[in-house]
Amino acid sequence: MSKISPCLWFNGKAEEAAKLYVSLVPDSRIDTVQKNIIDGPAGKAGTVLVVEFTLAGQGFMALNGGMKMEYTHAVSFKIDCADQAEVDRLWDALLANGGKAEQCGWLRDRFGVSWQIVPSVLPKYIGGPDKAGAARAMQAMLGMVKLDIEGLRRAYEGKSAA
Template identity: 55%
Template sequence: MQTISPFLWFDDQAEQAAELYVSLFPDSRIVSVSRYPEGSPGPVGQAMSVTFELDGLGLQALNGGPAFTFTEAISLLVRVETQEEIDRLWDALTADGGEPGQCGWLKDRWGLSWQIVPPVLFELLADPDPERAGRAMQAMLTMGRLDIAALRAAADG
């Protein structure tokens, strides 16, 4: 049993966010939704909290109001093997008001930060040849959405 999980505070769209997220990743599902009852601080019937899984990782989302917002100080790192997966997730997560960032980072429409990164990037940056690793690093620093072929080409010189 997973005893530690991310807890995400949304203004009022936790359920919509969870629905999008589970639609994007395999082995994902909404586990449960608790709704605000009569006499509570939220609108009756609106999702209060959503328990969901993304590729087996358990998360909680709360509709807690506008008191807190997301920052880049925390992000969800997604390792993907292919350029097609990078492109699919990048496009889906930046759609409808999301924002592209640098070096594989983006914000979704709710302001949650994500990193969409191919494992080859970590391999290239850890290359024992410092010049090869440096060329990969310099290429990454010029990118928003990461480009696997361009990273490899840069590393190879």
């Protein structure tokens, strides 16, 4: 486990969020759930205070901090996706029940956490050796909400949409 891990702040939804996240990514699990031992700002005795969990081998902590805090795009979590099916699956799951789609493969889940759902081939297209192709792929990406691998490929290769 890494010496440094992100801590996500929730208002009573830490365990729900952690369970969603670990259900989506291989090599993920809930490690520990710590309950409040006394009534306090973070909740009543017996309610969840902290959930430690692992996502794809990276440790995280979810804290029920006792008040709503807003997330910004200054911190987001990028998931590299092997193919379009994985992009689609994660996109749909993280948007479910109140998430919000944004531009260029970004979204906010129902808890307000920002995610980037990115095909692993993206650098090949927007940073490839064909500078004109990379520029076309970048322009195509800027017009996308959910990233479309075939659309990026076609743009890079200079082919019009099917």
